[in-house]
Amino acid sequence: MKIVVVGSIAYDAVETPAGKRESQLGGSACFFSTSASYFTEVGIIGVVGNDFAPSDRSMLERHGIDTTGLVEVDGKTFRWTGEYMDDINTAVTLDTQLNVFGDFEPTLTESHANAPYLFLANIDPNIQLKVLDAMISRPKWVASDTMNLWINIARPTLIDLISKVDMLIINEDEAKQLTGQNNLPNAAKAVMNLGPKSTVVKRGEYGASLFGKTFSFAAPAYPLERVIDPTGAGDSFAGGFMGYLASVENIDEESLRTATIYGSTMASFAVEDFGLQRIKNLTKSDISERFQAFTELTRFKPPASISNGA
């Protein structure tokens, strides 16, 4: 197993201007692993209730995802209810039922604990730390996400966790909230001062920005004429990003840049349909074509020289 992800597995009730779904498979670990599965072997660490549909487990397994860490316990699966109505870019949470996710105790097999890549999806930083500590040897690359809730209620633990990861993959608002910096490059610098060597700031419909100590890289969002359901876009980004990184030998500036485009590619697919509908049905050539479309979207030629001027 190349990547282990720990995160949520959820049944989501979602309403967007395009329609409504009462109960669809979601959660950060599902979006991440499905997205990453097109690039490398992934294993999930998570918990579900006994309402978890066998067909959902088989869907993950059909993508080659290792579900030995997907533990089923008595009770109901985590459930999130949200809508994107006035602004397609902003989720309004209507209800959260933690259910079995409330007492989640991650357990790793030896195979998980030896994985070279680890993604700590948005979850209580105490659990993120526990999983990191449970790794037998320090993975080659650890990335984590977080959200406003943990910045508010668990800041010291979160800061401790961030100091131990290689990269923070975080939303723009949360990067600013975490660091108290209103300016994007300054917020990224402040994140790196907490420990990570680099950070990706996710900017929704405006794309994603990658910052390293000596460089920065900006990727646009793919200009889609119709966004159906933004749920899971950020985790699909992280899955494409980490999936690509894990599939190449070197983690260097070049591969981080390319990974950012793969992340953007997978995020652009995720929002094209409800839940996992689109990203669970991709082909390798869908992904290559969309990657190529990003190349077209961003390419320009340097001019010979400008004719006037001082």
Next chain:
Amino acid sequence: MKIVVVGSIAYDAVETPAGKRESQLGGSACFFSTSASYFTEVGIIGVVGNDFAPSDRSMLERHGIDTTGLVEVDGKTFRWTGEYMDDINTAVTLDTQLNVFGDFEPTLTESHANAPYLFLANIDPNIQLKVLDAMISRPKWVASDTMNLWINIARPTLIDLISKVDMLIINEDEAKQLTGQNNLPNAAKAVMNLGPKSTVVKRGEYGASLFGKTFSFAAPAYPLERVIDPTGAGDSFAGGFMGYLASVENIDEESLRTATIYGSTMASFAVEDFGLQRIKNLTKSDISERFQAFTELTRFKPPASISNGA
């Protein structure tokens, strides 16, 4: 003269988190022409009062800007008072005194009326139409800007004007307001359905997007750690964009892409100091270096292939 610009010449009173200026040279025509002057010969059509400082006219002339169309009349120069306080990206207008700009009647010399490039900066669309009609032969390329005010109070005239230009260069919010489309590519398509062959949507700190009938191009904003004064960024963008276009022989997709990066380059300089302070003091190598920084900011390599997948 390669480009003629018609627009405002103003004395601005501006407050930003970085400080306060009581009366600095501004206005769309000044930002546009100063920015474009690094690329080609520009002439201004505009009006000032007899409070207009000779040193401000000489500053423009030192940049090779033709000021024969900059008419001085009895009264005071247009004055805008604004601040950017809670959000550096959003101007709050505190006061507008049109003064001599209220009775502006543009007059073109033969040299103006024969220019191959025309930029109709944000101004009453009746005046934009008058200037376009006064051109002896239809220029090779006409671009225009506008603002929410004209969309609200002069929509039919504005739609008529837009149907006659080659390109609309417009803010994202205004593109959406003009077209009633909330989605960026759909708004751009709706703009092109009004007549223009292409459009640039300016997105402030998120960069700029160029749309043609068969392609789109996304440019990020340059990640500046300190934005001093956003006033004039959009007109500086347009100046770099049109200035570069006018300096090359062909207007094709490639030159529009490169022009978008020059526009972004000039906008990034504009916000680095108050008013025209930064963009009036650039060298050719400042511009080349910043253009090169945009190349670095956006470059990525296509991968060999992805290893997993269907």
